[in-house]
Amino acid sequence: MMENLLLTDLVADLPQAVRLQRLVSSLRAHFRCGAVALLQLEEDQLRPVAIDGLVRDALGRRFAVGLHPRLAAILARRGVTCFHHDSVLPDPYDGLIDEHVGEPLPVHDCMGTSLHVEGQPWGVLTLDALTVGTFGDEAQADLRQLTVVVEAAIRTTRLEAEIRALRLTRGEAPLGDTARDDGEIIGQSEAISRLLHELTVVADSELPVLLLGETGVGKELFAHRLHRLSRRRAQPLIHVNCAALPESLAESELFGHAKGAFSGAVGERPGRFEAADGGTLFLDEVGELPLSIQAKLLRTLQNGEIQRLGSDRPRRVDVRIIAATNRSLRDHVRDGSFRADLYHRLSVYPIPIPPLRERGNDVLLLAGRMLELNRARLGLRSLRLSVAAEAALRRYPWPGNVRELEHVISRAALKTVSRGANRNDIVTLEAELLDLDGVEPAPPGAAAPPPSAEPGAFAPTAATLREAMDQCQRHCIEQALAARGGNWAQAARQLGVDASNLHKLARRLGIKHDDKHDNKHHDMPHRMAD
Known part of the structure; x- marks a missing residue:
């Protein structure tokens, strides 16, 4: 029965x-x-x-x-x-x-x-x-x-x-899969599952976290999740877009100012640090901060005090820092545009956010969310993807990541309505409406790639599972190194792994730095966060 x-x-x-x-x-x-x-x-x-x-x-x-x-x-x-x-x-x-x-x-x-x-x-x-x-x-x-x-x-x-x-709150190992409340984080890929588990573990600590990832991967979304899972969840999360701060106003925005500190300062004003007191301060695009502000930020992280512009009185603040960047802060340290000491303060716990092209069929789940939003926004009875459109989404490399996917789906939905689609019909978005440059259409009658298929997939020839995994990892590393001109730091970022771990794995797999690739960064430290 x-x-x-x-x-x-x-x-x-x-x-x-x-x-x-x-x-x-x-x-x-x-x-x-x-x-x-x-x-x-x-x-x-x-x-x-x-x-x-x-x-x-x-x-x-x-x-x-x-x-x-x-x-x-x-x-x-x-x-x-x-x-x-x-x-x-x-x-x-x-x-x-x-x-x-x-x-x-x-x-x-x-x-x-x-x-x-x-x-x-x-x-x-x-x-x-x-x-x-x-x-x-x-x-x-x-x-x-x-x-x-x-x-x-x-x-x-x-x-x-x-x-x-x-068990997680007690620091014990999880049994089987990890329970989670993903909020608006949509995905079932192994890459996103590992990331969500790591966020859950680190959220309850007070460690500064540095979120690393390409433009459009959703770093702000993951920062909100970190705060929501932390012991500071009842306190504010204050978002600062460092790239949008003019150097002349950056100090006042972050630390506040006293009356008369500058022309137009007609009264005292608290800064973002004071607004986040007891909670979390999210420094988005932190690599864009001017050097003069970096020094003041470092002092605050070291002693927990801020000083309003134009004031001699320090103020205590209790703030957890989450920073994010799409740049290589290590490279900025080398060229002198980012302070090394601040970098080490911010990158106590670096977390790479995987790009959309490494998340497999998550692209279809995200597309489903965006299809439903556009269906409701445009007053359509139903909005769906054709088989060819699904295949095109899986083949496209998504340089703009989730943000680009959102724009692609919204644009295609608007196009089909503007071309006379009946709102009472079941509207299907075809591949050509997506305007995905560089994606060749599938030949007529060709089946869509299987859910797990990836472009240029490597087929191992080893007899055992361990040997096959080694072959596949070796292939991925060599491909990344070739694509990045032998630059190990950039290859590590492309693969979404810590550079020191990449070096260790390469040594175990027998890939030497001077075998096939010219490593121009022999002085690279073993621990890289970007």
Whole structure:
């Protein structure tokens, strides 16, 4: 029986994501329908946490309850709610059924139930079908009985998450996958999972953190997550864009000024450090700070005191620093535009943010989020990607990262509307609308690359798994060195690893500095943070 299968998974030692995915897959097979989705309520939005039968980008979408009357109706009542083929309410999954990818077919039948945990609304379970009459009285009665088991699975998953979170706060090793609340950080790749775990571990410390990454990777988003997970979460997070600070005003902005300190200073004014007292100060693009301000910032980090411009009285501040840069601060130290002592103060704990091209299919999840935002903004019934468009997104190297992806999706959606797309139709964005320079269209009839495929993937020839991993790592390092003209520091940044670790790994793999690549930085310290 279906109940026995679900109960077996309930008591099995499974990672959270695996348990919930098996749950929706089993339900889809049992009801023989097109798609099943489990969505968690977060404020006024429903976030998919497990899906089966919907397009991959659906996991990245957020469904605003107020904009989706079917979801609102399911959420508003206990028990099963059913919508038959003649319902006039728009279905949130129109055009998103995976087995008919490339065919923007409308959903015909839909049913769902609200889910409650510990007496509080948790979210909804939805089932959709393309065949009229799939969800009759028997199917609805069946779902009513299974709802209890589904809620038990969610309750078990929540309890396991709380246990893992408690172990993390005690400094113990996590069991299996790490529980987390990603907020608006969307992704399931190994690179982003490692990063989120590292942020969770370091957030509770008082160490300064230096976020490193290319333009557009979302450094501000990760800074907010660090603060939200820290013991300072109840205090303010103050954001300073150092690149936008004129040198003449930078000192006043950061440290404040006294009355009469300069022309126009008609009263005392606290600076950003005082505004962040007890909380966190986020210094974005810290590499742009003028040298004169760097010296004052260093003194504050050393003794915890600031001095307003034009005042002789020091003031104590308790501030945690999170800094971010898309530049190589080490190179700026070498050319004299950044103080070495300040660099070492800021980079106590450097964290590289992976570029989008290293995050695999996260690009589709992020695209799903942006598709839903643009669908709501433009008043469209449904907005989706064609198979060719999905393939183009996966092939493109994304030099502008997540920010560029956002612009690409928004521009394509606007184009299709401006060219006469009917807002009541299921609108599909084709690859040519994306305007991705340098991405060759797939040949006619060619299948989309598999989810894990990457451009220029390396196929190892070793017999054992360890040998294959060594071959693959050796290939990646040599490719990065070749692309960066033998510069090990730049190769490390491209690979998203600490340079000292790259040197150690290269030595273990038998890659010598003078084998194939001319290393022009023999004096590079073993520990690099940028």
